Amino acid sequence: MTDHAVELKSVVKRYGDFTAVHDTNLGIPEGSFLTLLGPSGCGKTTTLRMIAGLTGITEGDILIKGRRVNDLPIHKRNLGIVFQNYALFPHRTVQQNVAFGLKYRNTPKDEAERRVREALELVQLPQMADRMPSQLSGGQQQRIALARAIVIQPDVLLLDEPLSALDANLREDMRIELKRIQHTLGITTVFVTHDQSEALAMSDRIVVMSAGHVEQVGSPEEVYNRPASEFVAGFLGNSNILSGKVMDIAGPVAKLELDGLGPVLAATDGVGRTLSTGETVKVSIRAEKLMLDGADPAGDDISTFPGTVTTVDYQGQVARYFLESGGLTLQAINTIDERPLQEGTETAIRIRARDCVVLPH
Amino acid sequence: MFTSWSLIRFGTILIYLFMFAPVAVVVLLSFNANQFGSFPMEGLSLRWFVALLENKAIVRAFQTSLLLGALTAVISTTLGVLGSLAMVRYDFPGKSLIATALIAPILVPEVVLAVALLLFLGAMGMPKSFPLLLAGHVIFTLPFVVLVVQARLVAVKREYEEAAMSLGAGPIETFFQITLPLILPAVLAGGLFAFTISFDDITGTLFWKPGGVETVPTQIFAMLRNSISPEINALGTVMIVITVALPLLSAGVARQLTRKQK
Ligand SMILES: Nc1ncnc2c1ncn2[C@@H]1O[C@H](COP(=O)(O)OP(=O)(O)OP(=O)(O)O)[C@@H](O)[C@H]1O
Ligand SMILES: [Mg+2]
Numbered sequence: 001m002t003d004h005a006v007e008l009k010s011v012v013k014r015y016g017d018f019t020a021v022h023d024t025n026l027g028i029p030e031g032s033f034l035t036l037l038g039p040s041g042c043g044k045t046t047t048l049r050m051i052a053g054l055t056g057i058t059e060g061d062i063l064i065k066g067r068r069v070n071d072l073p074i075h076k077r078n079l080g081i082v083f084q085n086y087a088l089f090p091h092r093t094v095q096q097n098v099a100f101g102l103k104y105r106n107t108p109k110d111e112a113e114r115r116v117r118e119a120l121e122l123v124q125l126p127q128m129a130d131r132m133p134s135q136l137s138g139g140q141q142q143r144i145a146l147a148r149a150i151v152i153q154p155d156v157l158l159l160d161e162p163l164s165a166l167d168a169n170l171r172e173d174m175r176i177e178l179k180r181i182q183h184t185l186g187i188t189t190v191f192v193t194h195d196q197s198e199a200l201a202m203s204d205r206i207v208v209m210s211a212g213h214v215e216q217v218g219s220p221e222e223v224y225n226r227p228a229s230e231f232v233a234g235f236l237g238n239s240n241i242l243s244g245k246v247m248d249i250a251g252p253v254a255k256l257e258l259d260g261l262g263p264v265l266a267a268t269d270g271v272g273r274t275l276s277t278g279e280t281v282k283v284s285i286r287a288e289k290l291m292l293d294g295a296d297p298a299g300d301d302i303s304t305f306p307g308t309v310t311t312v313d314y315q316g317q318v319a320r321y322f323l324e325s326g327g328l329t330l331q332a333i334n335t336i337d338e339r340p341l342q343e344g345t346e347t348a349i350r351i352r353a354r355d356c357v358v359l360p361h
Numbered sequence: 362m363f364t365s366w367s368l369i370r371f372g373t374i375l376i377y378l379f380m381f382a383p384v385a386v387v388v389l390l391s392f393n394a395n396q397f398g399s400f401p402m403e404g405l406s407l408r409w410f411v412a413l414l415e416n417k418a419i420v421r422a423f424q425t426s427l428l429l430g431a432l433t434a435v436i437s438t439t440l441g442v443l444g445s446l447a448m449v450r451y452d453f454p455g456k457s458l459i460a461t462a463l464i465a466p467i468l469v470p471e472v473v474l475a476v477a478l479l480l481f482l483g484a485m486g487m488p489k490s491f492p493l494l495l496a497g498h499v500i501f502t503l504p505f506v507v508l509v510v511q512a513r514l515v516a517v518k519r520e521y522e523e524a525a526m527s528l529g530a531g532p533i534e535t536f537f538q539i540t541l542p543l544i545l546p547a548v549l550a551g552g553l554f555a556f557t558i559s560f561d562d563i564t565g566t567l568f569w570k571p572g573g574v575e576t577v578p579t580q581i582f583a584m585l586r587n588s589i590s591p592e593i594n595a596l597g598t599v600m601i602v603i604t605v606a607l608p609l610l611s612a613g614v615a616r617q618l619t620r621k622q623k
Binding site (some may be wrong): 052054073074075076077078079080081083085087089090091100101103104105148149152 | 538542
């Protein structure tokens with residue numbers, strides 16, 4: 001398993017009686033961009049800091065490049081870290097900040113200068129070398145912090161919510177920028193965020209965490225389209241979680257009887273085991289996959305229910321509808337063709353089998 | 362309304378007069394040409410300052426005070442910085458107890474502290490000596506250093522140190538490269554505090570000093586017992602200059618340092 005740059009084996013972190021991270025196993029492939037995603041307090045930072053060596057681990061092992069690093073202090077781990085508040089040394093110039101790590105690697109002076117220059121060019125701020133950190137904008141500080149972390153050619157780059165202090169526009173620019181730099185250098189990266197769109201846009205793999213547990217590990221598409229739990233389905237995007245009973249199974253498609261709605265065809269490939277008839281299950285349907293009048297798809301795997309629009313949340317390109325159907329409230333997000341459906345409209349709700357995902361538990 | 366405010370203003374002026382007039386008188390009289398300190402002054406002269414320099418006892422007291430103050434400042438600052446680091450950056454059992462113990466010397470009246478240390482030394486069978494005098498000064502200047510440095514250290518984010526360590530700096534390098542430069546203004550201020558307090562102290566010093574050793578304050582005290590010589594005015598003026606100018610100077614230096622960091 002040496003193709004993993006970082007490996008967590010049964011890692012546990014406890015603070016007194018409180019378990020911040022439960023038995024976690026995780027492999028981070030060499031050169032990949034992995035995101036730890038989850039709500040506040042779920043243990044993302046704790047996990048990152050354990051990899052960094054800034055927080056001790058209670059149980060288990062952490063391996064970096066195949067080497068067990070449990071007892072290796074941070075300054076010997078060869079990691080690049082970018083903190084949420086950047087932590088540029090306020091008493092050093094940009095040049096000195098970026099060059100800081102090279103001093104401890106016995107880099108000859110001219111090579112160090114060259115590498116600092118290259119790093120500053122990579123983050124597109126070569127002209128800022130002589131400024132003090134306080135003379136930089138938030139976005140510029142961010143880039144310098146990144147330059148300082150990558151100039152040492154770390155084995156792993158660790159980023160704890162590096163974009164959260166930036167304003168919305170800048171954040172989207174930096175998102176692309178960061179991904180570009182990561183791609184150019186091919187550096188293994190662990191990124192922490194609670195912002196699902198950041199995670200979906202940037203990651204090769206996403207680790208969804210909740211209350212110290214890993215809920216799901218997968219590519220952005222897998223995590224988004226095949227949520228492994230009710231939590232994941234609810235955390236990413238807007239989902240309708242419904243419960244029902246398995247009536248019949250035909251390969252990857254099952255016929256369910258949903259409480260309130262009635263019979264529906266559903267995909268079972270995300271479950272990871274064979275369902276049995278009569279079993280009660282939960283399904284997740286993304287709000288944007290519920291199709292209302294106006295979108296009339298064709299196919300033999302489509303289930304249809306009647307519903308009434310109760311609330312319309314007009315958002316320009318799309319509209320978010322709240323619908324009443326069989327005593328349940330459903331959410332649908334549809335693109336608007338000409339104008340949105342009006343409140344009180346009776347409409348047909350259509351669902352494709354592949355969009356009605358049976359959850360594993 | 363108007364009258365009550367003028368009354369308060371008048372009172373305030375009186376209080377300040379009461380506090381500072383004697384100081385002004387001492388400074389003025391130190392330049393008096395006449396032997397007897399009385400107004401009106403009969404001409405200006407530096408003769409009392411010259412007399413100071415020629416008075417061996419006073420010069421020796423000055424040397425003692427400067428040495429004592431400087432050593433106190435260095436030791437107190439070193440211990441204070443280490444103590445503050447432990448208090449702010451680390452968690453260990455009994456931390457709050459030690460935090461209280463570090464600050465306690467300012468809460469206890471100095472006389473009590475002085476007597477306690479003396480009794481303790483007596484019980485240990487140790488004679489009074491210069492190192493013990495120094496130890497006493499360190500004990501009661503330490504809290505000031507700790508308070509000043511700790512306040513600054515709390516404001517220095519842990520991330521700076523963590524960033525330095527992630528870049529390969531060991532804990533000691535991190536301290537000298539990152540932490541110390543960032544808390545330097547407070548360290549200098551603390552050291553200066555320690556120096557001025559030590560230089561100025563009389564209560565503890567009277568209890569702890571070994572026979573034959575005099576600091577400037579105890580020397581003045583001793584001289585006052587015989588007669589009020591005009592030399593004392595000159596000595597007072599020198600003391601005022603040192604204890605006022607030094608903090609002002611260092612405040613300026615500290616401001617320069619912080620400005621550079623910003
Ligand atoms: N030093 C500590 N002592 C006790 N509990 C801690 C400590 N550090 C973190 N925790 C707890 O561990 C849990 C996980 O914290 P962590 O900082 O990893 O959350 P997070 O996922 O990064 O959240 P956020 O998105 O808010 O940064 C939290 O419940 C937190 O209260
Ligand atoms: Mg966090």
